[in-house]
Amino acid sequence: MKFIYSKHYQDMHNDYDSPVFLAFCRFIMEQPTPPTLRQIKVVFTEASFSALLERLVAKNVIKRDQRRYQLNFPIYSKKDQIACLEAFQQAHPFQNQGDIFTGTWLQHACHHQNSLQYFYACDENIPQATIYQVSHPMFQWFTVSQVDWPKTMPAFFVANQRQLTLAVYQELMRLVGDVDVPYYSDQVGVIFERILKHKKVRPSIFLRSLQLTGIVSSEESPSFLVPHHDTMTEPEDIGLPVERKTLFMERLLLAQMLGESVSQDTLFFKRK
Incomplete structure (x- = not known):
């Protein structure tokens, strides 16, 4: 469990x-x-x-x-897993997975998981993707992961807040130390903006952290290695009522979306 x-x-x-x-x-x-x-x-x-x-x-x-x-x-079982997947398939019978799991859907799911108060349990073998987030006036950075602690900055900051010492983050800890989220976000926000404008980026520990976690390339003029989108101002309804079982279903579907991948980072940039 x-x-x-x-x-x-x-x-x-x-x-x-x-x-x-x-x-x-x-x-x-x-x-x-x-x-x-x-x-x-x-x-x-x-x-x-x-x-x-x-x-x-x-x-x-x-x-x-x-x-x-x-x-x-509540404690959700394999029976609940099957019922949730069948219900979702019935609601979207003629759509491919790629058409359903858009940036808008991900934003909506993240909003649910960050704004609601919930506690539930499920069978150990039922996949439940975890969502980590770093917010900034310029961007939203989400990590969707099937493991508790992926090598990504949003998860790194959560581990720091919990005062966890994990081997996966030792290199990042040596690099950026205990820098707080707002300062880090400001620094990488400048880097993201320069990359979007196809400008050169000066070497720094912040750029290096993005390279170590596979967000941008290690070239002299870095480029994004992860999906990046404009932020939708009004996310469309994804057709699910907001309750604890909604969250169970969303995490189940996000895990299914990842497939064989351990985790996926996605960036959303605010429209100007």
Whole structure:
């Protein structure tokens, strides 16, 4: 089982990643009725468990009602996966995948995942693409990935915010250090603008970071190696109601869009 959640829940990511939380979820799922605290403590005897349980209740991940405890989030199965894909195919019967997964669709999905508050779980074998984002007045930079930590700057900054030390980002950390997102975005915004205008770009650690992550080429006059588009001012409706199952479906479809690719970066530039 894997857990998918919005920024609202990220301050407790260590709890959700712990084996104790997973074991607790499975324990509750196996009970015929929601267990009491006495029943729970028979199994979970660690001194630290009571504090964990209180944090989960305070965060609304676990619901406490009449002194009994239950999961307060949906768990999607293979059956849900099949149903979502069939429903989407029925809604778009004569369209190719490439026609559906446009920049507008991606922007809409990213907006859902960045603006809503959600927590859900699904089977470990169900693909769920993660979306990372760097925003700037000039551009939006999205990474869609089937792995938790792809080698891309939007994901690098999220790892830094969580104070994670990951091998995949060691080279980037040595290069740009703990530079903050707004300053980094300003610097690469200048680089992007010069590339769009076919002007030369001076060597810098910011240009090097874009080259290391495969965003631009290593030539003397760099060019983009990833898709880049104008930003749509009013994204069209993609035909999905905004709810937790919408997010499950969107992440499922984005993973399907990636196919065999591990991740994909896409840039959207604001129209002037």
